[in-house]
Amino acid sequence: MKFLKNVLLLAAGLCLMFGSAKGAMAASAKDNYRTYCAQCHGMQGNGQGINVRDMDVQPRNHTDAVYMGSRSDHDLLTADKKGGLAINKSVLMPPWGDTLNDQELHAMVQYLRKLCHCQEGKQ
Numbered sequence: 001m002k003f004l005k006n007v008l009l010l011a012a013g014l015c016l017m018f019g020s021a022k023g024a025m026a027a028s029a030k031d032n033y034r035t036y037c038a039q040c041h042g043m044q045g046n047g048q049g050i051n052v053r054d055m056d057v058q059p060r061n062h063t064d065a066v067y068m069g070s071r072s073d074h075d076l077l078t079a080d081k082k083g084g085l086a087i088n089k090s091v092l093m094p095p096w097g098d099t100l101n102d103q104e105l106h107a108m109v110q111y112l113r114k115l116c117h118c119q120e121g122k123q
């Protein structure tokens, strides 16, 4: 629970830091990934962010074409927007729907497809 609290505090801090810049200019999906996702999923998206040693459920390796190819764009979008629980995955995957707008969330799914070099239903 303490860990989760720290994660939420960190996320809240990031929102404060970057929230004001958000309105002025939409950040690229890559920038958003590096800001919000990399601490768990790693800068390269390989699931090796700095948080992993403290996590019971390991963050997904977004460069894994076999796994990622088995996921639908809809599931990736739902996970990004509403968090892991929304697709029966771990609560350690936080929801981003209050941080990223719909356009940014759709762009994020495209960025995830770039990281895995895969498409929905294909490896």
Ligand code: HEC
Residues within 6 Å of the ligand: 007, 032, 033, 036, 037, 038, 039, 040, 041, 051, 055, 057, 058, 059, 060, 071, 075, 076, 079, 080, 084, 087, 088, 089, 090, 091, 092, 093, 094, 096, 108, 112
């Ligand atoms: C606090 C750590 C943490 C952060 C920050 C985080 N994630 Fe995750 N994420 C996880 C964990 C843990 C899982 C694995 C959940 C599971 O397998 O039950 C996961 C899984 C996922 C999945 C896979 C869902 C599936 O279908 O298996 C996607 C997509 C994803 N994250 C996207 C993102 C994006 C995009 C961001 C940034 C906007 C992000 N994550 C930020 C921890 C995090």
